[in-house]
Amino acid sequence: MAANQALLEARAVRVLVVSFGGPEGARLWLDQTSCPFPMLLDPQRKIYRSFGLGSSYAKVMRFGCLLQYSEFVAAGRDFPDVPPRLLEDIYQMGGDFLLDDGGKVLLRHPSKIPLDRPSVDAILQAAGGV
Template sequence: LNSLVSFGGVEGAQLWLEQTGCTFEMLLDPQRKVYRSFGLGASYAKVMKFSCLLHYSEYRTANIDFPDFPPRLLEDLYQMGGDFLLDDSGKVLLSHPSKSPLDRPGLTDVLQAAAAGKH
């Protein structure tokens, strides 16, 4: 089972799935219990770091579009995310709380964690 967790509402989640083409199941956590259990907080300073703003500004010059979200569906821009891989029993195989919006584990790390979880 491949799933994403979002703290947003149903309408925003459906729109994000449509615009990104993601086929994973979206689980909603409006009280952010899952977020807190993985140690994910919010940070204005981390989200608004110059390096993040510069990176996103380069999207525009490269004609890379962001998903088009109506302002009423934007919730907490400062909520930090992360990448976590769990096996079928709920054992955490990979835990990567993001240090910034651009901080994601490499594909090799994710695949190695998934392979290790199969043994």
């Protein structure tokens, strides 16, 4: 998303990262990933639940997902280094949602696996009416 920030902003799309973690872990993640987007903390997971997102051991630990992560590691891709004391629910599933100014959902993409995200083209297409 960060690589396409200018494209998104040109279509008046603003990205907000939502996390269920605490402030210390959020700051660490933002620093380590150089994420340019603002973050909202949702420790009670009210936003997650309102969008129908839950936790799934089966989806996170499935072979294909673990294989993809191992390929990233083998290729030297960096991942945030989160101390164990800050790890929360590693099975929480995420998603991507596009809302208009009135709160109407224009794009709903609950992740099927942790790395599942909509393409920037799909987001821009959904934002066509924004």
